[in-house]
Amino acid sequence: MRELSLQARQPARLRRWRPSLARLRGWLVPLAILALLEGLVRGGVLPSHQMPAPTQVLETLSSLAASGELWRHLSASLLRVGAGFAIGAALAILIGTWVGLSRRAEAYLEPTFQALRAIPILAWVPLLLLWLGIDETPKVVLIALGAFFPVYLSLLAGIRNIDRKLVEVGQLHGFGSTTLIRRILLPAALPSLFTGLRGALSLAWMFLVAAELIAATRGVGYLLSDGRETSRPDLVIAAIVLLAVLGKISDSLLKLWEARALHWRDAYQGGEV
Amino acid sequence: MSALLELKSIHKAYGGRRVLEDVSLRLAPGEVIALLGPSGCGKSTLLRIAAGLDRDFAGQLELNPLLQFGTGSGLGVVFQEPRLMPWLTVAENVGFAAGRRADADWVAQLLEDVGLSGQARSLPRQLSGGQAQRAAIARALYGRPQVLLLDEPFSAVDAFTRMKLQELVVELARRYDIAVLLVTHDLDEAFYLSDRVLILGGTPSRLQREIAVPLEHPRDRRSAELAYLRGEALTELYQSHAI
Numbered sequence: 001m002r003e004l005s006l007q008a009r010q011p012a013r014l015r016r017w018r019p020s021l022a023r024l025r026g027w028l029v030p031l032a033i034l035a036l037l038e039g040l041v042r043g044g045v046l047p048s049h050q051m052p053a054p055t056q057v058l059e060t061l062s063s064l065a066a067s068g069e070l071w072r073h074l075s076a077s078l079l080r081v082g083a084g085f086a087i088g089a090a091l092a093i094l095i096g097t098w099v100g101l102s103r104r105a106e107a108y109l110e111p112t113f114q115a116l117r118a119i120p121i122l123a124w125v126p127l128l129l130l131w132l133g134i135d136e137t138p139k140v141v142l143i144a145l146g147a148f149f150p151v152y153l154s155l156l157a158g159i160r161n162i163d164r165k166l167v168e169v170g171q172l173h174g175f176g177s178t179t180l181i182r183r184i185l186l187p188a189a190l191p192s193l194f195t196g197l198r199g200a201l202s203l204a205w206m207f208l209v210a211a212e213l214i215a216a217t218r219g220v221g222y223l224l225s226d227g228r229e230t231s232r233p234d235l236v237i238a239a240i241v242l243l244a245v246l247g248k249i250s251d252s253l254l255k256l257w258e259a260r261a262l263h264w265r266d267a268y269q270g271g272e273v
Numbered sequence: 274m275s276a277l278l279e280l281k282s283i284h285k286a287y288g289g290r291r292v293l294e295d296v297s298l299r300l301a302p303g304e305v306i307a308l309l310g311p312s313g314c315g316k317s318t319l320l321r322i323a324a325g326l327d328r329d330f331a332g333q334l335e336l337n338p339l340l341q342f343g344t345g346s347g348l349g350v351v352f353q354e355p356r357l358m359p360w361l362t363v364a365e366n367v368g369f370a371a372g373r374r375a376d377a378d379w380v381a382q383l384l385e386d387v388g389l390s391g392q393a394r395s396l397p398r399q400l401s402g403g404q405a406q407r408a409a410i411a412r413a414l415y416g417r418p419q420v421l422l423l424d425e426p427f428s429a430v431d432a433f434t435r436m437k438l439q440e441l442v443v444e445l446a447r448r449y450d451i452a453v454l455l456v457t458h459d460l461d462e463a464f465y466l467s468d469r470v471l472i473l474g475g476t477p478s479r480l481q482r483e484i485a486v487p488l489e490h491p492r493d494r495r496s497a498e499l500a501y502l503r504g505e506a507l508t509e510l511y512q513s514h515a516i
Binding site: 165166168169171172173183184187188190262264265266 | 324325326348350352354356358359360361369370372396397398416
């Protein structure tokens with residue numbers, strides 16, 4: 001009996017300080033790593049010409065910001081990712097909906113898309129450069145290609161997993177195919193679509209870096225290759241930090257949108273273990 | 274009086290397996306018919322044929338031209354599961370057939386009828402099983418149907434909720450003058466609700482027997498007449514090797 005009552009009391013005690021602290025849990029590991037690095041570099045354990053101290057990276061970032069360079073690179077990268085992601089996702093939604101709804105379209109298109117999907121996206125790079133030059137177009141196309149498949153695949157799976165029983169309700173009301181798509185199929189496939197969009201966004205950032213490493217005069221990826229060529233690890237790490245922040249912010253925005261659009265969902269949220 | 278809905282000599286097979294053979298029934302205005310039979314006897318299939326969801330059958334489905342009048346299809350259907358759209362509120366689900374142009378007053382009236390006035394803005398996931406089924410009943414009534422098709426609509430709720438929902442359906446069917454075709458495997462339910470009980474059984478299934486229930490509503494679930502009729506039905510089910 002004694003043991004039982006002890007077990008019951010403990011969670012209550014934990015709960016009192018948990019809410020404020022729980023939010024900070026995620027910061028613990030990165031802060032510890034940063035502090036360790038700073039100490040190791042300052043203490044001379046790590047050579048600073050290879051591993052700059054976190055404070056030095058911060059200085060590099062602030063000098064980039066002060067000269068206006070930072071904004072030039074950021075805006076170039078943001079435009080590329082934005083355009084590529086939007087084009088790739090929009091095409092994937094159109095084609096994915098079509099293939100998802102029509103078995104005929106599936107018979108014609110699915111094998112081709114499966115084959116195309118098997119090609120690593122980066123294999124297209126030489127061809128894109130040959131055809132489209134080293135301008136903005138090949139970069140946007142590469143990012144769009146990367147964003148296309150995750151959206152297409154999850155939307156297709158989402159549509160094919162819709163409960164037939166809900167579709168029957170639409171049939172009872174005599175819905176035509178456009179009404180059925182708009183009122184039942186798309187809302188029901190929305191959770192899968194968002195999963196695809198989030199995967200596509202992270203791939204879009206990945207292919208942005210690839211495109212900018214290959215040929216660019218602006219952009220966060222250019223900072224990476226510039227840092228390597230001028231032997232400035234602080235610049236490389238500053239660019240990596242920028243990519244992390246941009247990726248995190250854009251994913252959080254998409255997540256926020258997802259949470260709003262799918263507020264009706266009755267899904268498992270994870271337990272407090 | 275002419276029938277609202279008539280099934281004439283329905284035959285249905287899945288692949289090579291014959292499920293229904295020569296089943297006919299007529300549903301008159303204001304009448305409540307229960308189709309009683311064991312699981313897998315094809316009674317739900319018969320209802321899906323009547324609802325127009327299954328068109329792959331032999332025989333005839335005749336709907337009274339009066340049913341096609343007005344806005345709705347004249348048929349309301351309630352399934353075993355509520356089948357509410359999880360992304361719509363309860364009120365939006367009730368007016369689902371009309372979407373944004375749904376008649377808000379009529380939706381509110383229906384929600385009051387089924388006792389869900391306070392839940393209009395709730396999402397389906399916030400409802401209990403019984404409440405969700407009430408919402409499904411309200412949705413079926415939105416098109417002002419003259420025929421309600423019920424496919425084991427109370428089988429997934431607890432016994433007490435079931436009794437309340439049965440009462441609700443009887444009351445609403447009388448208030449709005451709706452004929453009901455109820456599919457069930459529950460003897461109590463069949464006899465408590467209906468004017469006629471049709472027993473479906475055998476392989477392939479045929480109509481084995483029809484038992485009239487000449488009792489006025491409201492009925493007493495404990496009455497000796499109901500118990501006697503249930504006994505008759507049980508005997509029939511035993512004889513047709515359904516149980």
